[in-house]
Amino acid sequence: MRKRFVRWLNDMKIRNKLIFFYVIVVMIPVLIVGFIVIQYFRLDALQKATEQTENNVQRIKTQTENLLNVPIRVSNQLLLDKDMERVATTTYSNDDPFQLVNAYREYTDFTDYVRSYSEIRSIQLYTDNPTLLDNLQFMDADSTIRATVWYEKAMQARVINWMYIDDLNHPNGVSPKQLSLVRQIFFPTSGKRSVLVIQVDTGYLNSLLSQEPFDTMIADEDGNIVAAKDPSAIGRTLVDMGFEVGGGAAERSFEREIDGMDYRVSINTLIPDSSKSGLTIVSAFSSESIVHDANRIGLIGAGLIVFILLMALLAVYFNSRLISSRLLKLNRSLNRVAEGNLDTVSRIDGQDEIGQLSEQFNYMVTNIKELMHQVYEASEANSRLEVMQREIKLKMLASQINPHFLFNALESIRMRAHVQGEKDIARAVRLLGKLIRRNLEIGNRHTTLKNELDMVESYLEIQKFRHGDRLHYTLAAQPDTLEVLLPPLLVQPLIENAIVHGLENKETEGSVALHAVRIGDEVLIDVMDNGAGMTPERLRQVEESIREKDEKEESRIGLRNVHQRLVMTYGEECGLRISSELGKGTQIYFKIPAGRDEYV
Structure with a gap:
């Protein structure tokens, strides 16, 4: 294998050999190193962005948990509120309307909590008491209310559910959805059960998310987006936004293609205290947006590297071409001598090895001419037959000397090219000889x-x-x-x-x-x-x-x-x-x- 490789190198032209080694030893390693460096910076940028996203999600999780703890504490206090039980379970007389009005006026806990905690938007208690009049706080759980999913889920167990539900008591008659704490309230005195709904003011969450560098959303367990950096995403679902997260670990990161672009997605699940359901925090960023600067710098660097390599390649090419052209001149002179033209003079400038070889070539041709002239003069003294015999011998000698000389000269050129790392001339001569020999043998x-x-x-x-x-x-x-x-x-x-x-x-x-x-x-x-x-x-x-x-x-x-x-x-x-x-x-x-x- 090694011999075949060496033979292959020996057969290669000098110019091609210089370019080959330049490409193998310089160009390819530099390009590989440049590619590795660019990829390193690209992956490093992605890694740092991923870490920043995970840290941001963890911070948002902590702040969201602190916000949700407020309605949880309020709901825990209301579990033991006897005044709320009295207002909710009393059967009011139709003959005395002021009885209900006075009860509503005297009970101000809901209003006090809303005023005291900016995290709470409103508080409603839904109870099965037809004598109640809806006042946006105490609500009769009629058939419409009882048929809702959130009411049925609350009545199934005494746990806290976080749900994105309609605000049925919105003053404008519209029914926007709000993130709400929904839990069952059991009144031990009467044995009745009611449903407490505490609506969370998500304005704080939206303000928090608006400061995030990446697209960040908070969704309930059904995938409904309750808060987001992009206000237009609120009320939509994660599936609508292309961020269907599915099951998996509470904290995880993965890649996903959305609208033809690669995104890095970070997920963190928050289940507050005493809660059955929780919230999912999703943060995502486009890989292209993160590596844009790295790619731009990489392209500039790659362009400079390629430019420098091409300039160096041109220098190698022109230098090899100069060497090749001088060797070609010498080769043409050799061919003319081989054809019998002993008046050939090699004119190659320079005092390097090729120039010295040209001078030796001219000296050798001169010696051959002198030798032939001497033989010619000596043959004139002999008979015609002897002259003819001498001419035949000289021709035979020339036919032996010329190929031998040509071989030695070309071998010298080949060795010189080998030393210089350029073997295209030697290879061309070898291939030509091989081709001619094959044609003669056929x-x-x-x-x-x-x-x-x-x-x-x-x-x-x-x-x-x-x-x-x-x-x-x-x-x-x-x-x-x-x-x-x-x-x-x-x-x-x-x-x-x-x-x-x-x-x-x-x-x-x-x-x-x-x-x-x-x-x-x-x-x-x-x-x-x-x-x-x-x-x-x-x-x-x-x-x-x-x-x-x-x-x-x-x-x-x-x-x-x-x-x-x-x-x-x-x-x-x-x-x-x-x-x-x-x-x-x-x-x-x-x-x-x-x-x-x-x-x-």
């Missing part, structure tokens, strides 16, 4: 799809050396297709066609994708590009040209050759199929038998 023998794809990959990497990041490619073959036998050089011409005709004239980035999949007893090989594409008329002309035996259109010789070899080997149904759309790209595919011994 005969009439069959080959595997894997070998074909190796050639294609070498060709594509050389093209990427030319086009840089403008070219992207994908090679994807199912494992069960790699050992399928097929005639050589069927795939590479299709890739070359996609690049030459589809992508080279494309100003933007281009991509080539090759897929090999097995379908039943056949293998489908598909090549697609996103290049210029063709009009329907042009597509028809291309399809006709590849089926013609005469090579009238030189630009499509490769496709014609592949198509005719497929047809001759496998039959007409296995020939090339082409689809294309102008401006979107071209797709070329063919099918061959999947058996290993299908082609010999």
